Amino acid sequence: MAHQLETKLIHAGEPQPRIEGAVTVPIFQSAMFETAGGTGYHDLRYIRLNNTPNHRALHEKLAALENAEDAVVMASGMAAITTTLLTVLSAGDHLLAQDCLYGGTHDFLTQDLRGFGITFDFLEGDDPNDWQRQVRPETKAIYVESMTNPTLQVTDLAAVASFAKSHGLVSIIDNTFASPVNYRPSEWGYDLSLHSCTKYLNGHSDIVAGAVIGRADLIQNVTHKLNHLGGSLDPHACFLLYRGMKTLAVRVKYQNESAMTLGKFFDAHPAVSKVNYPGLPTHPAYQRSCELFDGFGGMLSIELEGGVEAATRFMQKATLPLIAPSLGGVETLMTRPAATSHAGMLPEDRQKVGVTDSLIRVSVGIEATEDLVADFDQALAS
Template sequence: MVKHNFMNIKDGTKAVWAGEEASLAFNATQVPVVLSVAYNYDDMDEWQDVALGLKPGHIYNRMTNPTVEAFEEKVRILEGAEAAVGFSSGMAAISSALYTFLRSGDRVVSVKDTYGGTNKIFTEFLPHIDVNVTLCTTGNHEEIEAEVAKGCKVLYLESPTNPTLKITDIERMVKAGKAVGALVIIDNTFATPINQNPIQFGVDIVIHSATKFLSGHADAMGGVVCGPKELMEKVYHYREINGATMDPWSAYLILRGMKTLKLRVRQQEKSAMEIARYLKNQKHVEEVFYPGLETHRNHHIAKKQMKGFGGIVSFVLKEEMEAIKILLPKLQYANRAGNLGAVETIYGPARTTSHVECTLEERKELGIPEGLVRISVGIEDTEDLIADLEQAFAHLESQLSFEL
């Protein structure tokens, strides 16, 4: 088979071809699902060399697997990283990256409205091991810079954020982090490698919940951490011992999903932009969050560091949960579920999706309104999604008018 050179190849081609050559077998055109837990060696010296990493190969699936390696390599190439490590879930990837590099007495600086599970690590779990955590107002770059300047081991970012789609100037934050020798980590799940490559801006470690856009089909769970080989060796060792290994069947499904990643993202963000514009004109909508809108607070930053604005839109209903309970069940072409990035459109309030772990008071503290609804826009025809919203809002209007 001809060896591929991905140096000057576009992302759509990388998504289809990258990372698969080494794992193909029997002249097959697709990466096989290797389910064997262990690998046989007749030569004891070779076995030990593989076990010690002196030779390529596999010995036990908690450590490495051919299918998982193909997934890792595809993400590595798309993100422009030196190495990547797959995990059993997005939260396994996030928590493992943090616990790999943080020790008692270290300090972390991050933003307030990260994903709810990440926020719980910052507010509940890291303090238990005496890691000092400072959470800044998302989008307030001066505040973040001031806190970073006091010194920190890790600067953790998420841009766009989940679910309020706030944008952080990555290049500016990297400069602040590097000035104090901090490790800069970012969750790039919402942007995907198609729209944003943080390593180009100097970020050390990039994380994805592969369950979301990378998979795209809501049928496989996984996570991945990308970065310099030296750092990824440490992340790999943590995973090897702590055991949050990616399942090979999940790796296969995500690999298959990633082949259409660019096509899906482009359709999703096309519809997302039109839906965001539609929602801005609805009288029951108080606010719309989408970085592609020129009215978005940091639209200019998003435009500078992103190639596209993604497939997530959030909006706030004036009547809060009363309106949510009427509007969402009326939608025909939507799942009401705690997931995102799938080919089907998904709606959900923050209290049952991104921040289900948080109390009402905690969500208010994080700036997440009770009337917020997150839309993960699917690949359906844009006109049908708008028409679906129109009939749902007409129903909402009739119900609220009736109650009055």
């Protein structure tokens, strides 16, 4: 019987029979396990090889959520990004990447990738002709985000997957902002989906973790590379992620609704000059977002009349949101990406992709929406 995502979150990947009858998978705080007839190095039961019972339960659950073949967890979202890129690319290869990306990804491409003999080009996300112009015989992969961080752009994701297939490229998508509740890349033809599990999947701002979900052969290759690079996830962090994921659907659905209400509030407020939220009809990719996503997510970004000074004053006057990096937790967070997640980018590069110094990114939590609206209203009045 095929189950809905909400049911998979609770039951997929659970050991059968339950371990000693435990309803919850216990924490296996053991660095190594007795060898049981493995055929090679990667079959050894060892924490660094990400194959303890805690890891395996997560792998099955994550794959089930996106209707993919396999999955692997690791130490952070950046571990997922870098390990995946170093798996599918080697010296002499070329990567096509969306021009607006998470700052850590952008920095890895611009500051580290060439040291491995790998080249790349940034793409205009809405111009397939640009993709065609920049693809080369040595191009091996294309990399995009489901909703870009922090400007919430939504490229033609279906066209990207189709383009990758027609050119024999590995299609890679960072699906952190959307989460499997709102978007499942494998259903749209993507080879690999990446997550910072620190964010929505865990949802409680208390661990750092990453995941790669997708084609079984590629996941095996990523796992083998991970085993050599050593970015393993600790069993206790595995347990916290496993626990946090079970409430993913109820959290994200509420955050979808709350962010929509806040997006409309900001859009109508005279002190706000711009709102980036794909669920608003004013968003340039609104129609596309309706076709792609089951919900529009809990992330939005805004610009205020008055620039950096107004943005700083607004953030200080708001009482409920915390001013902190990261996102996707139960508490509402605000940050200026130019000073946090995208601080490593050159100012001209930030401006080029719309990350201005005054842009405020809001990660909507699960507080009462009415309380958030009231708090933001009084902060804007200041």
